[in-house]
Amino acid sequence: MSSKNFQTWEVTTPYLNLHCALGEGPYYEPATQTLRFVDIKNRKLHTVSINDPTALTTLSFNEPVTVTADIEGVDPQDKILIGAKRGLAVLDRKTGEYEYISKIEGEGVDRIRSNDGAVDPQGRFWMGSMTDFGKGEFRPEGSLLRFSQTSSPQIALTDLTIPNSVGWSPDQKTMYFTHSNAREVIAWDYDPSPSSSSPLPLKNKRIFYQHRGKGEPDGFRVDVEGNIWHAVYGESRVLKLSPEGELVGEIKLPTRNITCVEFVGEELFITTAGDDDAEEGEESKELGGGLYRIEVGVKGVGHDLFKL
Template identity: 90%
Template sequence: MSSEFQTWEVKTPYLNLHCGLGEGPYYEPATQTLRFVDIKNRKLHTVSVNDPSDLTTLSFNEPVTVTADIEGVDPKEKVLIGAKQGLAVLDRKTGEYEYISKIEGEGADRIRSNDGAVDPQGRFWMGSMTDFGKGDFRPEGSLFQFSQTHPPKVALTDLTIPNSVGWSPDQKTMYFTHSNAREVIAWDYDTSPFSSAALTLSNKRIFYQHEGKGEPDGFRVDVQGNIWHAVYGESRVLKLSPEGKLIGEIRLPTRNITCVEFVGEELFITTAGDDDAAEGEESKENGGGLFRVNVGVKGVGHDLFKL
């Protein structure tokens, strides 16, 4: 493998919906579509990866923040979603959803869910954070583990912006990004059989500490063990080696890069609006767009939630 620093540059969006906060891209191979949310505008978009004009949108009365597929369920019919109060199942035909597990406790009305992912055992890990309209973001969020048979278990507390969760290709390492701390945390992850109520993390360590002015946001892992990490505020996606070293970057024409998703060897990239840019500026014009770029490697794919 080459030791040279790799660079890619994307100049135009694949689809520019001017999302307030585009997030959570998730590929559906059977339909060759990508679904992604706009958290601020409370929407779920689904677009063909072959035709950007082939787009459908669902609108909600509260934030929907992340999605995942459910074992044994056709994703054209129903998917798992993170909604304001916790984890829910969305009927994609009607746009209605039903909570299966809620975040309870004092101050629960102040928070909403954020990013998350299904683990190799079929449980969903998801963070919570201060909701929009509640003032400045506070360290009142947590990282939860949701299973099909238990209330959510708390893995971490006192978080301000908990973000993406993912696993190494051998499933022996779990990664988690705490955005405002500008760090990606790693744990040893136990893949042996166990009670679905258990937390299985040990040997907590800092995998990557970001030194730039922006904040690491969402990520995906490729089959070689590299992490492709969006950076909010820096117009780029980082390629991090399995050792946590910066070995490449994708440059984009807008500042606030939020998350990525593999479609074959292409990376689809969500972004947020740039309210700080002036009208007509490149970052403003492209903010909230969906981008794509061939990076020459495939992602590890998604596990399915066991409902």
């Protein structure tokens, strides 16, 4: 695409400056007009009004909570699905207690925690696993797993270091997955029919986008036109990628470590992480870990619901 058609946006101040160590997983709840998101390192789940940044509630946990989703037929004000240290669990939001429904298996699971993920068109949850904090350098010991309530997790990919977001095209016939440290977004042809349970409904694996910058692609969401809005950790920006995998726009932010995005109408809410490499008083440090918002003129495809 020619440079004259390249779109740019800039957001300079956070909507909410919580100083998250690792803000992640933003998820919009239309019924309550709230956005929930996690701070993985600080083991917290925050919920904030999209109309009033002071209307904030927080749940704290004794292990990392990494991602959330809604459950079919269940009021998300009561219970939601969460990725926790050892796998997939159901959280009671009133008590803060949760119960595992499926756990990550295999050798060395004590070293592993969950990471990002999403519900597929059939109501199952795809989620990555990776080296937990406090276990030394991240190793290629993670996987991309598909969870359901009826069976053990199925393994789609292994030998991953930082598996990240999962998502689908608007017609649900393409599945995307980001492997952050490889700086690549992978695509497969995907069978969205309800009968596609086993084997895994993935064919024609290919690299959809290879990132050339110094940062790493982190979390993303897909819009109704098929573009991917991709946060980049370490580059102070969100990329807009066309359905063909071309870079067609970017959002610039005032802090370095951008982690994920979420659509609320035609606005994008953006989570970030702290910037430990910045000097005290430097803008990236002062504004790192904040939640940002900006109008982008297109809606997202929304979320599927987990079938419990």
